[in-house]
Amino acid sequence: MDLRVVPYDDPDAVKLIDGVQQEYVARYGEEDITPVEPSEFAPPLGLFVVGYLDGEPVACGGWRVRGADEAELKRMYVVDAARGRGFARAVLAELERTALAAGRKRLVLETGLKQPEALALYRSAGYADVAAYGVYRDDPLSVYLGKDLEDVRGDLRAR
Structure with a gap:
């Protein structure tokens, strides 16, 4: 998979974001x-990547600044046909690396109980429970996770 930085409103990104929104509708009954704002995902205050396989967009995700040294992950998604091949983990690793390079010290995210695959990915990548925030903070189906990027810095040095 070839990862490329693209604007949040790039046509390939929009296609994948529409896909993740439909996933939310199927699992929760409504879109997120x-x-x-697309501008939140523009460097240096954010970043959005699309993963391509044989020229086709198959995965995406981004981060946006949240607070002084924190960033929030948003719109992580892999199309059905490309799942189970490690693409989500590759997108996540790239987002962690780029957030760290941009001076972020921590990543946080909101996901949900009806997304067990996402929960498994994040927990296996070292994400732990954090305080709820945002529009879903009182939703019993929401799960809030975070990771200190110092862990990522150590992993990068070991390579």
């Missing part, structure tokens, strides 16, 4: 209503 968290406010998102």
Whole structure:
């Protein structure tokens, strides 16, 4: 998979974001209503990547600044046909690396109990429970996770 930095409103990104929104509809009955502005994912205050396989967009994700030294992960997604091949883990690793390089010390995210694959990915990558925030903070189906990027810095040095 070839990862490329693209604008959040790039046509390939929009196609994948529409896919993740439909995933939310299937699992939760509605799209994610968290406010998102495309400009939040533009460097240096954010980043959005699309993963391509044989020229086709198959995976995406991004981060945006949240607070003084924190960033929030958003719109992690892999199309059905490309799942189970490690693409989500590759996107996540790239987002961690780029957030760290941009001076972020911690990544946080909101996911849900009806996304067991996402929960398994994040927990296996070292994410732990954090305080709830945002529009879903009182939703009993929401799960909030975070990771200190110092762990990533150590992993990068070991390579």
